[in-house]
Amino acid sequence: MAIQSKPIPALYTVYILRSTVRHASLYIGSTPNPPRRLSQHNGEAKGGAARTSKGNLRPWEMVGLVSGFPSMVAALKFEWALTNPHLSLHIPSSSRLTVTTGRTKRGRPRRPTKTLVSIVSNIHLLLRVPSFSRWPLKLHFFAPEVYEAWKKWCSTASEPLRESLVVVTDFGKIGAKRSKKTAPIPVPEDDNGEGVEDSTAEQAEPWGIHALPLDYEPIKDYVVKSQNVFEFEQEGNCVICRDEILSGQGLHAVCTNEGCEGVGHLSCWSRHFLPASDLDGDGTILPIHGHCPKCKGGVQWSDMMKELTLRVRGQKDIEKLLKTKRKRAAKAKAAAKSS
Template sequence: MVVQPKPIPALYTVYILRSSVRHSSLYIGSTPNPPRRLSQHNGKVIGGAARTARPSLRPWEMVGLVSGFPSMTAALRFEWALTNPHISLHIPTGSRISFSTQRKRNGQLKRPSKSLSSILQNLHLLLRVPSFDRWPLKVHFFAPEVYSAWQKWCATEPEKLRDTLEVTTDFDPNPPPSASPKQPTLKTKKQVEDEQDTTPREKWGIETLPVDYKPMKEYVEKAKEVFEFERQGNCIVCHETMEPGEGLYVICPNTECEGVGHLSCWSRHLLPGQENDTDGEGEDDDDILPIRGKCPKCTGDVHWIDMMKELTLRQRGEQEVEKLLKKRKPRATKSKAKADSDSDES
């Protein structure tokens, strides 16, 4: 069976799940669609993991996640390392902070029990190791106390994350009231229904994450037009002619810019200009993966992952592009439909 290459996914995440009933119950998983996956864990949709199926622990909540993985395989690799930090080869032996002394019957080390603190500490560690430290990842927190625990660890850990790693928060704008210490009174089903707030709630957290390519629509449209009409011109980095269809060409993601360059030229241009270069003399010569920088034509900010998403969509995602750019036919109004009907009858 031949595996067809796919474009970089619109979204792939590794998430931290916590039981809202018992906060010590935690689960780590990966998914391209966090809202759907959470519904599976909570039994609203078929699927989910056996470990999250106990009714006594539901509902579950996603308190944090890491996004920006370039493929499902990449996310699964990170998920496995975060779930098994005691044996992951991505973590150097001298840096390991999770250990296990017990063994299974087959001789393998047992997975040590995890806490929110240990997960956050190992997450911080994995984001620093050579295997992942230059991936285009982004960390999200959706619970204030979890983010506070993260900040506390970051403040005490001497090894710092790279400056270009983005950490964001998005907390519930209307959190439920704290539970009363008194024994709750039993209510009828009708009383519960009457007390339910039917006002539409503002979307937040995982509900706001883009699970498709819609945010890239204008970028994809621009690139499609430039390359279909062969307006790529000369490379904006090396200034050499770029013959149509004879190389991997990358276009600036900024709306008003049509700057195009060779893939290798963009890479060389962006590597020396990373913002974590504190001495201003370029990065380590071992770095081969850019993160972000400035477009040499419009001087606007560009992110390497955005440009690679567009490039892989153009090269491998014909169906995804067609779906993204497909124009919907406007619905006929009732008056127009009636007029058309009357015209047919006459």
Template sequence: MSGKPIPAIYSVYILRSSVRHASLYIGSTPHPPRRLKQHNGEVQGGANRTSRANLRPWEMVTLVTGFPSMVAALQFEWALNNPHVTTHIPDDSRISKVTSRKKSGQPKRPAKGLASILANIHLLLRVPSFSRWPLKLHFFTQDVFVSWQKKWADADTQPSSRDLEIVTDFGPIAKPGDGVAGPPPAFPGSSQAGRNRKAKEDAWGVYALALDYKPLKQYVTKTKDIFDFERQGHCVVCEDLMTPEAGIYVVCPNESCEGVGHIDCWSNHVLSTSLRRGKAVQEGGNILPMTGTCPSCKGQVEWGHMMKELSLRLRGPDEIEKLLRTRGGKTDAVREEENPATDQSDSE
């Protein structure tokens, strides 16, 4: 796993039966739409607990994304499924308590409802184990979001150990209890390409999530160009000359900036310029950067975003080739070599 790039997405999700709202399920996946279809029996897979026909269809009501690896997501999933015993939650902060034990003497998992799950999500997003990860909380049904807002809205606007990003997508009709994110309807009489394009435009909820590296395409194109032509120059932090392929170099993600620096220099700089709600804060004792400013363009940078590009550059050549491949099956660089742009002064 260490030889693979940071996944485009890995998520922990809350599943709810649209027939019986008290039936809930917690899981993790790198592909929420496919996983939802598995739980609903549309494709092979899914869990036994969600296979009962009288509880289908299931809906993904809440999703936590931004995990740096599958292991990280599994850690969060386990903690959310076992909040009564997980070591990620200190005893004095624990919400779910052990009230009974199995015959084996092991603690019995307390019954969970939507309110307790949301409360434990709120808690886990703020404990030291997870508070510095660049996690996002998604809501796809309005009633669940309203439940969150009633309990936690004030807490989310107060300065804390994390600035929680909340994303909502209730679809074209936002009614409490609506099923979540079904595929758009078919469009008879149009071409397959047209149907695919229309489906993409109309997609919402889990079907509108970015499941690949396309959001990084512009960033990846820029960094590839910098290192292919050895334009890394001097470190933007320590100003030492950076020898090609002699170190691990990180690039500013801002579009118009080509600031490059050593990974340790960038790390120390982002820690020293940490931002929370757009304001500089002191980050004493932390070793994992989160959000800071670029020493070159002074724009805001997110460490997790930079590390995803770096891991893709170092560990994902196949993914990069696929990302940069054009409709004709060739990368942008190859097409440019085969069809060089004509300089206007030569043509005249």
């Protein structure tokens, strides 16, 4: 059976799940859609994991996750390594932070009990090992105490993480009761303490996992720009080697910066970026970031590759994205006319 190539996914994550009833109960999983997956774990939709189906531990909450995986398989590899840090071959034996204690009835090494400290410490370790250290991963924390545990571990870890690693926090409204999808909206009260309707109350913005982009919407303008460049054969010369770019021949990438239509051979972009991506002389061939020779703006290799794979392998995804844009534009135009 032939393997079907797919574009880099809009979102794929490895998440940390915690019971709101018993904080010591933790679970690690992976998903392209955290809100939907959380609903499954809480029994609100079909498909939850057996280990999270105990009613006395529900509801569960996602307190942190890692995003930016280049494929589902990549996320599954990271998930397995984080779930089995005592066995994973991605971690050298001399670097293990978690060791097995005893064996199961089948003779396999028993999986150690997960704790918050063990999870954040092993995330830190996995982000440093060669298998994952140069991936375009991003850390998200949705609970203050989990983020504090992360910071505490980082301050004592034997080795630092790369400076370009992005860490995002989103705690909603701290100290207030939070709904599933949004931070709370204060309810006005009358003189008797009864709630009253308030037409001026604004809908709160989604927070946490509900604010994550689940589709390619964040790079929509970039996709449109690239589509125009290649559809109208406006590639010109490579911004790095200056040779003419032959339309439809080879892989070409476009600068990610707004207003810049600099196009280059994929191999040229790679060679141009490697010196600027803290190469340690270890033979690494995967860039992380660099600057466009045309506009001088900073460019993330992962953003460029997401658009390239979408253009080459995801025509249906592009059609869906542009169709959504046209629908929204038509609605906005109709609204403007009616007003």
